Amino acid sequence: MASLTVSLDERSYPIFIESGLLSNANLLSQYIRSQRVCIISNEVVAPLYLDTIKQSLSQFQIDEIILEDGEASKNLQNFEAVMAHMLEQGHGRDSTIIALGGGVIGDLSGFAAACYQRGIDFIQVPTTLLSQVDSSVGGKTAVNHPLGKNMIGAFYQPKAVFIDLDTLSTLPEREFSAGMAEVIKYGVLADKAFFDWLNDNQQAIKNKDSQALAKMIEHCCAIKADIVARDEKESGVRAHLNLGHTFGHAIEAELGYGKWLHGEAVATGMVMASQLAHDLTLIDGDDVASVTELVQQFDLPVRAPASMKFEDFIRHMRRDKKNMNGNIRLILPVKLGQCDIFDDVTQQQLAQVIECLTDTQ
CATH class of the missing domain: 1.20.1090.10 (Dehydroquinate synthase-like - alpha domain)
Structure with missing residues (x-):
């Protein structure tokens, strides 16, 4: 397994790169500090990988949010929908959001994590090449506005990034x-x-x-x-x-x-x-x-x-x-x-x- 560290003092975190990471229950669970987990994904990625990651994290209490696919979904309306879901499900400040998808899911999930109760943990599980090499690393989170891309957001670092190379096999x-x-x-x-x-x-x-x-x-x-x-x-x-x-x-x-x-x-x-x-x-x-x-x-x-x-x-x-x-x-x-x-x-x-x-x- 290849691993790197983004060195940011107390906000430092690892990047793991390997085939089959979504099935590595022991590794994934190390970065979740309570029983409550919300997985955010989209209608294309969820049917492919949601069950795998849920099975790996079966000891946790998991709920999920499935958004529509595409850049147009990275908007304030979906951000608000995520906030409503988190509140309705009773998530607390010790909950963890897992972003399972490409850059759109990662950006929106990270921004939601940055804002919910002034900040909760989140983990990046990028499933596209673009998100694996770029958007999942570095803590830029945001949603789009009709007047500008990524204009509403925050710098907010994940707890870890898990890059499963197998996800590229289903990438168009x-x-x-x-x-x-x-x-x-x-x-x-x-x-x-x-x-x-x-x-x-x-x-x-x-x-x-x-x-x-x-x-x-x-x-x-x-x-x-x-x-x-x-x-x-x-x-x-x-x-x-x-x-x-x-x-x-x-x-x-x-x-x-x-x-x-x-x-x-x-x-x-x-x-x-x-x-x-x-x-x-x-x-x-x-x-x-x-x-x-x-x-x-x-x-x-x-x-x-x-x-x-x-x-x-x-x-x-x-x-x-x-x-x-x-x-x-x-x-x-x-x-x-x-x-x-x-x-x-x-x-x-x-x-x-x-x-x-x-x-x-």
């Missing part, structure tokens, strides 16, 4: 590809050698080779755990993890949450950020081509939807959480494996890259 190909956007992101922003490894091991990854997936997921988690340990609440280097997200969140918000998967929007946003970096003479054309080609190898989009105009992007980008003093802040690569924060990009420069990388059909 489109969802797997979306997760690869976040995987590629780590190579672009922090580790050129990992970027090269992804290029060299494309086929093994596409074939879901267990050793390749385990190595890839562990490395992504290690990069994120290190960054989070240095900057838990995103006052500095943690903002680098938002590479591609400023453009990507604009696409998601404009189209309506769920029309493009989060990873698909991030993939296009990462290509746009790379092209903008080239326009600013930060990286050369070969680097842009390398990022674009690797993104395309995993069947991810590299151009913004034709329906979006410059004004659509700017309207949403102005609400981005990274912005300071009214300036749009962008994470841009300065070379493959390294990025930085820029807040002096002009509207003309933004317009140029948006026009260049927006679909014409």
Whole structure:
């Protein structure tokens, strides 16, 4: 079993990575401190894995909340429904929430845990590649608002993260590809050698080779755990993890949450950020081509939807959480494996890259 630690003093917690973790009753139960457990999942994941985890935790008093699938369900209405369920079922401050699902379930469950009776324990059990390598680690919890993605939330760390590699066997190909956007992101922003490894091991990854997936997921988690340990609440280097997200969140918000998967929007946003970096003479054309080609190898989009105009992007980008003093802040690569924060990009420069990388059909 691979294991890592997110080092945050008294809020430190482990990440476990192995096949069959959902059946490891002894390990799971170590991180639950009372008899009361609420499992939050969705209508797609629950039929696959809810019974397994309930059987592993049969000594606990368990109830569950099953939400609809998709990004559109990460909203205040479902947050309120979770609060009502917890109150109606008599959950106390020593109860534990288990998030069983992808990033939507993890984000909403974590925010609910952060708010219920001013904070109760929660455990992440991510079942998508994207949530395993990114959203389950680091304690960012939130729900969406029509005016902006993840605008209502809190930093709240889980007690543990259990990544069962077997859950990837039921993941649709489109969802797997979306997760690869976040995987590629780590190579672009922090580790050129990992970027090269992804290029060299494309086929093994596409074939879901267990050793390749385990190595890839562990490395992504290690990069994120290190960054989070240095900057838990995103006052500095943690903002680098938002590479591609400023453009990507604009696409998601404009189209309506769920029309493009989060990873698909991030993939296009990462290509746009790379092209903008080239326009600013930060990286050369070969680097842009390398990022674009690797993104395309995993069947991810590299151009913004034709329906979006410059004004659509700017309207949403102005609400981005990274912005300071009214300036749009962008994470841009300065070379493959390294990025930085820029807040002096002009509207003309933004317009140029948006026009260049927006679909014409």
